[in-house]
Amino acid sequence: MEPLSGPAGLINMEPVAVDAMGGDSAPGEIVAGARRAADELGIPVVLVGRPDEMGDTGGLEVIEASEVIPMDAEPGSSVRTMKDSSLVRAAEAVRDGLASAMVSAGNTGAAMGAALLRMGRVRGITRPAIATPIPTPGASPTTLLDSGANAECRPEWLVQFARMGSVYARDRFGIKRPRVGLLSIGEEAGKGNDFTKSAFEKLSDGSWAQDVAADWIGNVEGRDIMTSDVDVVVTDGFTGNVTLKALEGSLRALFGRMLVAIDTDDTSRKAGEMLAPALDSMAQEIHPDSVGGALLLGVRGVCVISHGASRAAAVMNAVRVAREMVNAGMVGHIAATAHS
């Protein structure tokens, strides 16, 4: 089955391939998450990895793979030499039509490499990019891309990122006309470094925005990301990754500080107990696990890259997102805009 050329309306019902061996808590939490996706959400799943290490799979289908790419392995050489690794086999399963999508919480670089090597790029896309949804209180998440696939970018790639990000924001969050901004250090056109000024010029051409029914809103700043003022933020993979991790860090620091605040004295402890449900729902809303992982956009298949620290709930969410993106026909939509 070819995800890009199937007859319209025909939904790929092949299972989502889950790399059982990738992630800090693999395979235990990964298998648990895959089982929950199958049991609670009714999504067909196939586990990829070493069957004898998976524990009780609850009857899930398994694609055997004898090798495991370590979390800290050099990505490029790993995917080229470890052909029987769970990551490479998962990507292969998508290419061969045995799976509709892949999900991994393993080595991010290797997941990208495996997807690129086995699925290939969408025609018209020079480099795939990682799109990460950033939780925005009270609004749809803001999609940040590239959040780490390409440490060096050319300005023209950001136009491709803008196209892909717009498709993704619509397919994933139902945003009809995504507002797309360029991450810079001032809102005026002339603000930024040489790279963003050149990217700004190319993005301002605007024909891409018409193609994907998006609104190009020009430069945005770091403080706009977590607001409802912008839906898609494009940037190079270095700046995107630094920003993503800075946001993660600040949320962690602030939550940590809040736990201190509600444990200062008996009154605050009592108040903390009373607030537990409200704080839990706040944590749920803002926790990266809830949004279900990042997507590698621009490869010929759905590839969800989950946080290395993913536990079962995060894996289940990642499978759900993978399935939704298959159902939405996202890869086909990207192919359509990349060709135009």
Added chain:
Amino acid sequence: MEPLSGPAGLINMEPVAVDAMGGDSAPGEIVAGARRAADELGIPVVLVGRPDEMGDTGGLEVIEASEVIPMDAEPGSSVRTMKDSSLVRAAEAVRDGLASAMVSAGNTGAAMGAALLRMGRVRGITRPAIATPIPTPGASPTTLLDSGANAECRPEWLVQFARMGSVYARDRFGIKRPRVGLLSIGEEAGKGNDFTKSAFEKLSDGSWAQDVAADWIGNVEGRDIMTSDVDVVVTDGFTGNVTLKALEGSLRALFGRMLVAIDTDDTSRKAGEMLAPALDSMAQEIHPDSVGGALLLGVRGVCVISHGASRAAAVMNAVRVAREMVNAGMVGHIAATAHS
């Protein structure tokens, strides 16, 4: 009086020059903050600007300046053409020994330009950098530089930033051996883009660290900034500014979400009231105003750049920091390490 060549032990007792006309709430909040610094902290202050617009100055000394550089004016041409602006006059007062330091909440670029033009660079420093203290719950703030002075940097400038940041962290926060990291996208030496890889190599030479009694700890990531694992983070001004504003935005988003959480129902509202003191002290600790503004390092004088949104309390803190850095002899310390 020449800040760099005064006899050792002689403290510059000239007043701190406050740009009364710069900032979103100027001159009202600025004058109020300057008065508080004089009244509550006993720091001598001189206001710079239009006397007839300042309101009641409470008897503070005034240096008259007829022009005001608007917040959104182009910095370079403004400081060159508006020679009787409050910003340029404030910098001049430091140069001429009429003031010991300057503080402005006005146009950041123009404040930099005025300081550079009138005070000049410290010998050995190619480009001044903005050093911003990032609040770190339960620990000393982390100093981020360059957080916006230079959108384009050369790798070797980051070694100068590392020197200046180390001096600043010691003089400002009393950190005996500051741990200095390079902002990148992975901890290993090989991680980053071409720019950071080159900067990493130059920083790894390590003689600078010995000169300023700092520890070079290699690459750090965005999530490390708000932890106690690092004291000084060096980066180019584009990445630094994006990061700084992303952190600001996430803290604002999370605080906003927290206000929603403590206003969901009667129980949470009651709990919110009980928590008010603890949450206030948390907000105080984390609010950028509390840390007292950023410093422009590398010019021949103390120049504090306060947030455009600064109100009286922030201005008072900025004056306090300016005074502390004069007393500590920070500019002389930077000159000493820049020569070495």
